[in-house]
Amino acid sequence: MPAMISYTANQRYNRAAIHAAAKKAGGPPGNATAGITVVGDDQCVFWNPFRGLYANRWIKEPDEFIYSGEGSVGPMLDKGGNRRLSACHANGTPVLVFYKMQRTGSEWLHLGSFTVVDVEAGVSVDVKKVLRDDIRFRFLRVTQDVISQPLPALPNVPPPPPPSENELWALVAARAVKTNGKRKRATRTSRDRRVSDPLLTAYVLQRAIDNGGTCESCGVAPDWKDDSGRPHFQAHHIDPDIDRVDWIGAVCGTCHDRLHHSSDRTHRADKLRKLVRERQLAAGRDVVDF
Incomplete structure (x- = not known):
């Protein structure tokens, strides 16, 4: 059995070190460039606000947010990370969330443990400006730790016009x-x-x-x-x-x-x-x- 790795909410972590520690402990290191990935024993979401994905937004910072499913081109599919997050929603499995603190570098703030309280399907435009089906996950924080560090603001990108x-x-x-x-x-x-x-x-x-x-x-x-x-x-x-x-x-x-x-x-x-x-x-x- 791989060794358990614990993280402390409101503490910053180097993402490369997170993956290296999981590998050293004998568990899956996870994909170091993916937003949705399994690291060791944990399902994790790494939210990079500097990417400016339209569906990602706070409902109540830092406790509730909407997170876009993976897949930048074509329709988002019920596979890979999207399927795993849907399973977390169905089973009540917690998800650890990390938030990137600077545009460059690899510092990520651990926001704690969240549950996926809803999975919604929608329609949006992909990176090639093509209309497609998408998937959106709503997260709610369950840990009670105070997040005292100010989070980088999301880019003020106006929503695209609705499709005709x-x-x-x-x-x-x-x-x-x-x-x-x-x-x-x-x-x-x-x-x-x-x-x-x-x-x-x-x-x-x-x-x-x-x-x-x-x-x-x-x-x-x-x-x-x-x-x-x-x-x-x-x-x-x-x-x-x-x-x-x-x-x-x-x-x-x-x-x-x-x-x-x-x-x-x-x-x-x-x-x-x-x-x-x-x-x-x-x-x-x-x-x-x-």
Whole structure:
């Protein structure tokens, strides 16, 4: 058995020394250039704020943050470090987090032990400026140690503009070709939640915005906006098992509740399905075979 190596929160470590110590102790040294890697007995995340990855951001420094999955080109896949962090989320396995303190050099501050409290799928632009699926992990610190050292600020990089309906549709159509036009909603769950295709959700929300920014059920604009200044919609699957853009509506929160729980939910679902199909056909987006 490899020897256990312990780290103290609020203390700086040389990353090369971390990997060398794990190797000397008989455990896996880990990948010294990866953000997500196993070092000895520990699953670790090395967050380099100087890289300026868009999805990485603090929710509450230094206790809660969003961390982008690995993979800089093309869609992020459920493999490697992404799969290991998903397993940590499912099993409650702690993750040790280190934060780079200077742009140059190898000093990393140990922030302590965190749990992966959520795994979210999204859509973003890769380093080649190509739209792709991504994975985002939400971390919550469980150690009680005080982090007294000031952390370097994240780069003030404005978020990229949201993809257009045309860009999203191109991805939707390409995916339909790959899947032979069949797309059932995934049965894999994350903490007992049904998994949807984030690309399709992004397309549906953009469809509502491009059609006046109103709820596709009640026709009224939401009374609040998200962090990017866009009307806040929720994606409602008209048939819970079908993940296709002509079976998903962009609705306000009130209508989403009514579509699930009201006595007239069947009638409302039929009206929503009709409007969604009309919008798809009017835009030349006939997805009857998707």
